[in-house]
Amino acid sequence: MTGPRTFFAKIWDAHHVADTAAGAALIAIDRVFLHERTGAAALKAMAAAGRPVHDPARVFAVMDHIVDTRPGRGDQTLMPGGQAFITETREAALAAGITLFDVTDPDQGITHVISPELGIVLPGLTLVAPDSHTCTQGALGALAWGIGSSEAEHAMATGVLRLGRPQSMRVTFTGQLAPGVTAKDMALALLATHGAGGGAGHVVEFAGEAVRALDIESRMTLCNMATEFAAMTGIIAPDERTYAYLAGRRHAPPAFDHPHWQSLHTDHGATFDREIVIDAGALAPMVTWGTSPEHAVAVDGTVPQGPQRAHEYTGLAAGTPIKGTPIDAAFIGSCTNARLSDLRRAARLLKGRRISPAIRKALVVPGSMAVRRAAEAEGLDKVFADAGFEWRESGCSLCFYAGGEGFAPGSRTISSTNRNFEGRQGPGIRTHIASPETVAASALAGAIADPREMMR
Amino acid sequence: MKRFTTLTSRAIPLLRDNIDTDTVIPSREMKSTGRTGLADGLFAPWRYADAAARTPDPAFPLNQPEAAGQRILLAGANFGCGSSREHAVWALMEWGIACVIAPGFAPIFQANALRNGLLPVVLPAPAIAAMPWADVTIDLPAQTVACGQSVHPFAIAPEPKEMLLEGLDAIDLTLKARPQIDAWTARDRALRPWVYPEQQP
Ligand code: SF4
Numbered sequence: 001m002t003g004p005r006t007f008f009a010k011i012w013d014a015h016h017v018a019d020t021a022a023g024a025a026l027i028a029i030d031r032v033f034l035h036e037r038t039g040a041a042a043l044k045a046m047a048a049a050g051r052p053v054h055d056p057a058r059v060f061a062v063m064d065h066i067v068d069t070r071p072g073r074g075d076q077t078l079m080p081g082g083q084a085f086i087t088e089t090r091e092a093a094l095a096a097g098i099t100l101f102d103v104t105d106p107d108q109g110i111t112h113v114i115s116p117e118l119g120i121v122l123p124g125l126t127l128v129a130p131d132s133h134t135c136t137q138g139a140l141g142a143l144a145w146g147i148g149s150s151e152a153e154h155a156m157a158t159g160v161l162r163l164g165r166p167q168s169m170r171v172t173f174t175g176q177l178a179p180g181v182t183a184k185d186m187a188l189a190l191l192a193t194h195g196a197g198g199g200a201g202h203v204v205e206f207a208g209e210a211v212r213a214l215d216i217e218s219r220m221t222l223c224n225m226a227t228e229f230a231a232m233t234g235i236i237a238p239d240e241r242t243y244a245y246l247a248g249r250r251h252a253p254p255a256f257d258h259p260h261w262q263s264l265h266t267d268h269g270a271t272f273d274r275e276i277v278i279d280a281g282a283l284a285p286m287v288t289w290g291t292s293p294e295h296a297v298a299v300d301g302t303v304p305q306g307p308q309r310a311h312e313y314t315g316l317a318a319g320t321p322i323k324g325t326p327i328d329a330a331f332i333g334s335c336t337n338a339r340l341s342d343l344r345r346a347a348r349l350l351k352g353r354r355i356s357p358a359i360r361k362a363l364v365v366p367g368s369m370a371v372r373r374a375a376e377a378e379g380l381d382k383v384f385a386d387a388g389f390e391w392r393e394s395g396c397s398l399c400f401y402a403g404g405e406g407f408a409p410g411s412r413t414i415s416s417t418n419r420n421f422e423g424r425q426g427p428g429i430r431t432h433i434a435s436p437e438t439v440a441a442s443a444l445a446g447a448i449a450d451p452r453e454m455m456r
Numbered sequence: 457m458k459r460f461t462t463l464t465s466r467a468i469p470l471l472r473d474n475i476d477t478d479t480v481i482p483s484r485e486m487k488s489t490g491r492t493g494l495a496d497g498l499f500a501p502w503r504y505a506d507a508a509a510r511t512p513d514p515a516f517p518l519n520q521p522e523a524a525g526q527r528i529l530l531a532g533a534n535f536g537c538g539s540s541r542e543h544a545v546w547a548l549m550e551w552g553i554a555c556v557i558a559p560g561f562a563p564i565f566q567a568n569a570l571r572n573g574l575l576p577v578v579l580p581a582p583a584i585a586a587m588p589w590a591d592v593t594i595d596l597p598a599q600t601v602a603c604g605q606s607v608h609p610f611a612i613a614p615e616p617k618e619m620l621l622e623g624l625d626a627i628d629l630t631l632k633a634r635p636q637i638d639a640w641t642a643r644d645r646a647l648r649p650w651v652y653p654e655q656q657p
Pocket of ligand 1: 065110111131133333334335336395396399400417418
């Protein structure tokens, strides 16, 4: 008999196929998800090497990164050379016999949004994708992590990956979030206090009262930024909410009545290699000031002393209050914060109001076409349009800059995304990341604003 | 994969923390679905005063004359964070870098590097601070980095070490375990049938 085990250890042990001669492990991979940015490269390389996909029924692909998000889109994109990524992924996916969610598929959307929506990711599974934000899907109780193209080939060709066992960490959020404070702020607070390298080498289980209280979509927001923490991934043990969320989804099992589903949690008395405890009740809405997600402060705080390069890039000196910093653009989208609940919360602030004339570009890009349809059924598209936001088709859009469409040169942008790196949203673009409600409040004010002051 | 045993080169310093893969190779520099043609876009936002015109910034370390032909890059903490793009590794290797020494690496970059024969070496920041533009020798079998009179040991897991030394292909190696994988899958299919959908028609 084994002693008490962590949730992570249970998934790892259940997928352990064999040890390798040199002390690594072969870990079975239940699902592989590809997108057109890196998927064609992996599939084409396999085809060139004469290696078939081991089990095509467990491999999925979607067009999300390069695909246009302007209405009426097709294979054409503004990104130079972008069309080839779409057509080559389509050809390679067809040839390999995997499931593809193509440009005009009603289920199209960002990988990490549609995988849960369709019940492709399930508690207790291993799922990999050549995309760093695969950790998002850990919110459903799966061990889901980002890999490179070569590893994706490996997983598709063999059904396993060769891995060293990571360490385990538990991040416990105690207490209750105050109104206007969200999962995004929890993630940014963790990064601000423990650093962008703080999770290196670890699988992070998010736990505690404040995590249990999050709906499934917010749990995805929290797990999404585990990669910003340099963790292998984040994971949240499934509960009644998880199974209620997954019930009836197309690729999910018809029922969750097998005893297996009840075993997926950390046993009482199990120990972690590291533990972090954060008081969620003390958190405020957070916003980044610099060029790493760890450069985050409370929206009513001041810019701390950071690397000189970061201050120069964003043009914000230490000691400056972050609130009131004028902005030129606003972006609500990405696998971090573009699900229905995110759009609802932003729309609640925007309803009946107009964004500041100082804002030169404001976009809302739903995380999936299903989110888009659900939002339209509630009239959210009109709320956004009336407020001055463009309402887009689903995709990654300006979460990252691929050439083609961009923000005006030199724009200071507030974004519901996960990365504020130099140039992430375009050359010279200065990105401040925040929750959808902070983005909405800031767009209304034309400057970084505290959403709590505009809530009603 | 290319074999890696020992390497001596001058070390090019790029001692900034949290260098992300968007900066190593920006998305707009990944112009095709292939793995080549990337060296020109390596560090494009920093390396060129004007990226479109490809005007080099003479102050950037990779542009300095003594960097030409060198194979070791020194970096700050959490190197390779951000996007999982393996293009970051391919771009570095195509430019000529064979080893990056940093106080820490983002996990996906580290795994990508090891799979391609680019050696990521973790050393404490003070040791790295003594190395800019010095001749540095990496000895993978001995797991040491030598610079002047100092010799620093470094850690690497046995499996990636062996694969680098032998230049092994991970997929070929794993396919030898096909019978074990199939046996495991057959057992698991009975335990967790929901994992295995029927093949789509
Ligand atoms: S939305 Fe942004 S972070 Fe998410 S997968 Fe797309 S590009 Fe990556």
